[in-house]
Amino acid sequence: MEDQEIRKAGLKVTVPRVKILELLETSPERHVSAEDVYKMLLAAGEEIGLATVYRVLTQFEAAGLVEKHHFEDGYSVFELNKGKHHDHIICVTCGRVEEFVDETIEKRQRIIAEELGFQISEHELVIYGKCLDKNCDCKKRGD
Amino acid sequence: MEDQEIRKAGLKVTVPRVKILELLETSPERHVSAEDVYKMLLAAGEEIGLATVYRVLTQFEAAGLVEKHHFEDGYSVFELNKGKHHDHIICVTCGRVEEFVDETIEKRQRIIAEELGFQISEHELVIYGKCLDKNCDCKKRGD
DNA sequence: GAGTGAATGCAAAAGCTTCTCATCTATTGG
């Protein structure tokens, strides 16, 4: 199954690559750091080096299988590329990440780029805030 | 002049702080890294340690004098806080940074946050692309 | 199944940023 995607990317089908792709497909949290992936694999009994995790994620990104984001925390997070673009809103208290798409915003960006004489290659929009979810730590701790 | 802003921030008026603030106010490029600041100060004959530059910029940010951004490059960039929020569009070829404000986008973000049950604290929108400026390296090199 | 180029793991190193600590300084009020 994921073997084909890996092969299509011009990469050899190896245990680390298959396991990492599987993990990205099944992880309850879509947005994970390299360290997260490394630890989850360890916890699952897979002995895969952190350097390999970084290398594989980078290759997956180059192949378009994965997307990398820089939520302001000092490290990168990766997610499986679902094909459809979306932006993110993140709870600064509990870290919960929600995805959204807003065609109005997308369109305005195209207009702005045009007006300023830029040919857009990509963009990143991240909203930070506190989520009002009852399960969020915001509520439990009342801050 | 900037002495008052520094004092208002609850900080002592020292040479490094005054020089850094001056530099941010007069630099031709508004968006600079800590390293940039350090090097520009050195070039201007000011012997200010890099650690101090980082400390002061962090303090200025906490005081609201300065804003910090994470354009996807692995390092932070700082700019003087002009008081009015704006977003950025960056040329991936020449690095030129333009600022813009779009009230439609701002409003849509507020609506999205509301719908998803978030109370916005801030956001960051960065558009990446190639600028079509004749002076940009894009043109000079034709890529 | 052998041969070969690619992939892996480990440790070292590389960026960027923060911290430690001894020394120095701005501020205050006498």
Next chain:
DNA sequence: CCAATAGATGAGAAGCTTTTGCATTCACTC
């Protein structure tokens, strides 16, 4: 103007995330 002191500085060490070098191992092809 000076002394006292809380705060600031500089240099280097340390911290984190990410990348790299290299010897070893492995996947794919014939």
